Amino acid sequence: MRHICLTVLLLIFFLCGFQVSCFSEEAWDFFSLHAFDHLDNLDKQAEPAYECGVSVLYATGVGVCGYMGIPPAEQWENIKRDVQKYVQHAKSLGIPVVLGYLCSTSIVGLETFDQNWQPEFKQQFSSPPNSWLQQNVKGEPLLSWYGGDYRPACMNHPEWKKYQKYMVKTSLEIGLDGIFFDNPTVHQEGCYCPYCMEEFLHFLETRGDKIKDTSLNALRELALKKPVEFKKFRCTIARNFLSELRNYAREINPKAVITTNNSLNSPEVLFSQCHRYAYNIKEMSKSQDFVVIEDMESAPHRTSQGTTVECGPVYDLVNSIIGSKPLVAVTIADRDYHTPPNLTNLAIFEAFARNTNYMLWPIWEESQQGKMLQTIRPFMQWLKRNAPPIITSKRRNDVLLYFPFEEWSKHEDCKELNIVRKLNQLNILYAVASEDNFKGYFTEANIILASETGFIPPPYSTSITELCRRNNKIFIDASRPNFEKELKTCLLHPSIKIQGNEMVRGIIRETSDTVFILLYNLNIERISSYEDNIIPARDISISVRISNPSIGKILLSTPEREQDIADYEITKLGDTDAYLTFHIPELPLAGIVIIKP
Numbered sequence: 001m002r003h004i005c006l007t008v009l010l011l012i013f014f015l016c017g018f019q020v021s022c023f024s025e026e027a028w029d030f031f032s033l034h035a036f037d038h039l040d041n042l043d044k045q046a047e048p049a050y051e052c053g054v055s056v057l058y059a060t061g062v063g064v065c066g067y068m069g070i071p072p073a074e075q076w077e078n079i080k081r082d083v084q085k086y087v088q089h090a091k092s093l094g095i096p097v098v099l100g101y102l103c104s105t106s107i108v109g110l111e112t113f114d115q116n117w118q119p120e121f122k123q124q125f126s127s128p129p130n131s132w133l134q135q136n137v138k139g140e141p142l143l144s145w146y147g148g149d150y151r152p153a154c155m156n157h158p159e160w161k162k163y164q165k166y167m168v169k170t171s172l173e174i175g176l177d178g179i180f181f182d183n184p185t186v187h188q189e190g191c192y193c194p195y196c197m198e199e200f201l202h203f204l205e206t207r208g209d210k211i212k213d214t215s216l217n218a219l220r221e222l223a224l225k226k227p228v229e230f231k232k233f234r235c236t237i238a239r240n241f242l243s244e245l246r247n248y249a250r251e252i253n254p255k256a257v258i259t260t261n262n263s264l265n266s267p268e269v270l271f272s273q274c275h276r277y278a279y280n281i282k283e284m285s286k287s288q289d290f291v292v293i294e295d296m297e298s299a300p301h302r303t304s305q306g307t308t309v310e311c312g313p314v315y316d317l318v319n320s321i322i323g324s325k326p327l328v329a330v331t332i333a334d335r336d337y338h339t340p341p342n343l344t345n346l347a348i349f350e351a352f353a354r355n356t357n358y359m360l361w362p363i364w365e366e367s368q369q370g371k372m373l374q375t376i377r378p379f380m381q382w383l384k385r386n387a388p389p390i391i392t393s394k395r396r397n398d399v400l401l402y403f404p405f406e407e408w409s410k411h412e413d414c415k416e417l418n419i420v421r422k423l424n425q426l427n428i429l430y431a432v433a434s435e436d437n438f439k440g441y442f443t444e445a446n447i448i449l450a451s452e453t454g455f456i457p458p459p460y461s462t463s464i465t466e467l468c469r470r471n472n473k474i475f476i477d478a479s480r481p482n483f484e485k486e487l488k489t490c491l492l493h494p495s496i497k498i499q500g501n502e503m504v505r506g507i508i509r510e511t512s513d514t515v516f517i518l519l520y521n522l523n524i525e526r527i528s529s530y531e532d533n534i535i536p537a538r539d540i541s542i543s544v545r546i547s548n549p550s551i552g553k554i555l556l557s558t559p560e561r562e563q564d565i566a567d568y569e570i571t572k573l574g575d576t577d578a579y580l581t582f583h584i585p586e587l588p589l590a591g592i593v594i595i596k597p
């Protein structure tokens, strides 16, 4: 009896910790924690995921059958029953959303793919799977760019889409809430199958082109003659595929969730992945409920050489091109899927500070599970307790960077990445606006940066330099090697000044009466899969520009403790503004300073 009471109390504790403070409308809204529950041979890790505070779980579902073809009838029924049981279990723990995995393009074992299909299933298809593959310009099937026994199916092929719809329907019928589609890619050469050529014609005509010869051969010739248009078209294939599958899923379950792997294996490939594999995050975001990126090396940390690695700047770029869709990010360090506990917490906080949901990989060796949970769980409880007012607050910025994402078709390097990285290193608070939302930001900004002086941001028709001149705003050409020097002379009173440690980052968010400073220390070294070493930031001086110099209370909240900051200084900057300066003796990993009038 005593045991039961304790269980009930613990349950209430967890519900309070994780659910009540989470006021989002949907389980995947900002801020939520996501998790893959499988890695190599270990899967179904719902328990550790739940204990970390995960609300969206990415399970295998029927993904393996999806890319290998359906197994013999009895085995297929057992697999579905098994997945259904696991989904029910994960939900009974308290995880609200469980997604299944499907691959958008993979056929593994082409020769045996349809060997177990029942006659009534097989007769739905008018062509065999070996005709669903992506094709080169001669119409020959393209080989895999992943190697192995994998063959790439074409996302425009109606029979492949029919097969994928069957897998989506099956997934939803066994209780999964939606699908995470992996590998929505097009071959580097592009696919020239008849369906893609028909869609390419439609793409050109929608842009106003008049095409006389619409034969297959002529369209293939045209694709070769118009490489830029063909690349742009390829970037719409996954978007359209996901849109069709999402609409279909919603016919079965109006709340079905669809997301995909948007790749971005390193921040540097934001443009080049559009060229190579047609991974265009902006296009794909249009048909996803939230946008998942999978980074392979940028988990924030300090390297053994003493340099810092960060993912934050790229979150800001991506958030500027995906509208209001939530961003979800996985980051790992040194290509190891196991991230030690403090580094996991740092990654969670870095993402949180940049309006991004973090995705864990809580697939830990049993002997390490306790240690991982002991560090991650209280950190998440602390963050979720503090998150609600911060989520609805507004991020402050001193400068605006214009990020014309559509420039990707002109070159493979994203120049804006180095600019945001520089601003971030200097703790200069910036906003990033793309073609989609420039106007709103421009109205409020005083200092505008761009990587080219000739950009014409929509909806305007003059260059950005001219636009700034006409509106009495300062323009800084960030393509110059030392643009930050010029910026510093223009930005006399930056919103935040952090002195004493170059590895501390600070972000300001505010409501009408509260200022939040999110601080984190990058000085954490990765030792091994499960071990890290924190070197706390000591004796940091923080000055924050405020407009209301009457301070009521300053609180520093860290996962370790909460303490009032009673010792502070106010330096007037004129009639309205002032600097509030205070001192933090030690910041191990992350902290939130809350300033109230």
Ligand SMILES: [Zn+2]
Pocket (backbone or CB within 6 Å): 133, 134, 135, 154, 155, 156, 157, 191, 192, 193, 194, 195, 196, 197
């Ligand atoms: Zn095709």
